[in-house]
Amino acid sequence: xxxxxxxxxxxxxxxxxxxxxxxxxxPFTAGAEAVTGLGLFLIAAAMALRWRRAPAGPWPVxxxxxxxxxxPWVAFATVVVAWELVSFFLGPRVDHPTxxxxxxxxxxSRAVRGACFFLWxxxxxxxxxx
Amino acid sequence: xxxxxxSDAVWALLALAAVALAVAAHLPxxxxxxxxxxxxxxxxxxxxxxxxxxxxxxxxWHFFAR
Numbered sequence: 001x002x003x004x005x006x007x008x009x010x011x012x013x014x015x016x017x018x019x020x021x022x023x024x025x026x027p028f029t030a031g032a033e034a035v036t037g038l039g040l041f042l043i044a045a046a047m048a049l050r051w052r053r054a055p056a057g058p059w060p061v062x063x064x065x066x067x068x069x070x071x072p073w074v075a076f077a078t079v080v081v082a083w084e085l086v087s088f089f090l091g092p093r094v095d096h097p098t099x100x101x102x103x104x105x106x107x108x109s110r111a112v113r114g115a116c117f118f119l120w121x122x123x124x125x126x127x128x129x130x
Numbered sequence: 131x132x133x134x135x136x137s138d139a140v141w142a143l144l145a146l147a148a149v150a151l152a153v154a155a156h157l158p159x160x161x162x163x164x165x166x167x168x169x170x171x172x173x174x175x176x177x178x179x180x181x182x183x184x185x186x187x188x189x190x191w192h193f194f195a196r
């Protein structure tokens with residue numbers, strides 16, 4: 001087993017442990033703030049290390065993607081934001097749910113809450129590795 | 131048809147559209163950027179990289195802590 005394998009196993013174990021802890025917490029409590037803060041700290045520290053280890057010189061620039069490859073995502077994001085705003089201002093939430101209220105409904109189950117937390121951490125790791 | 135049903139249907143359609151876009155982006159000769167490509171392009175600038183990191187942080191704090 002290589003060092004890379006061990007690092008992946010350790011990372012997944014830590015993430016699963018944090019996700020399990022998060023699943024047992026309720027928003028607006030010290031426990032939820034602690035576990036979320038720890039996740040934020042770990043990913044932010046990894047990102048800072050990555051930037052520090054980057055070779056000196058200009059920031060690496062990715063090749064420009066033509067606008068025609070972007071517009072479907074821009075249009076999609078515009079529709080999502082517009083519908084979120086419509087739902088937010090129309091109310092009540094039971095008739096016009098926002099993303100946050102949909103999330104609250106979906107995460108009444110602790111298992112789903114833990115899975116969402118794990119996915120959020122995984123996204124953070126993906127951002128560090130990108 | 132109640133407002134709740136319409137609202138839920140719109141969110142379901144948007145979720146399907148997100149999946150369809152993500153899948154279409156990976157098809158051969160696709161003219162749609164992949165999600166990873168979008169993130170890489172945004173992170174190509176230091177301000178973009180910081181914005182992506184801050185957005186991820188806000189997401190976690192908003193959904194899990196507050």
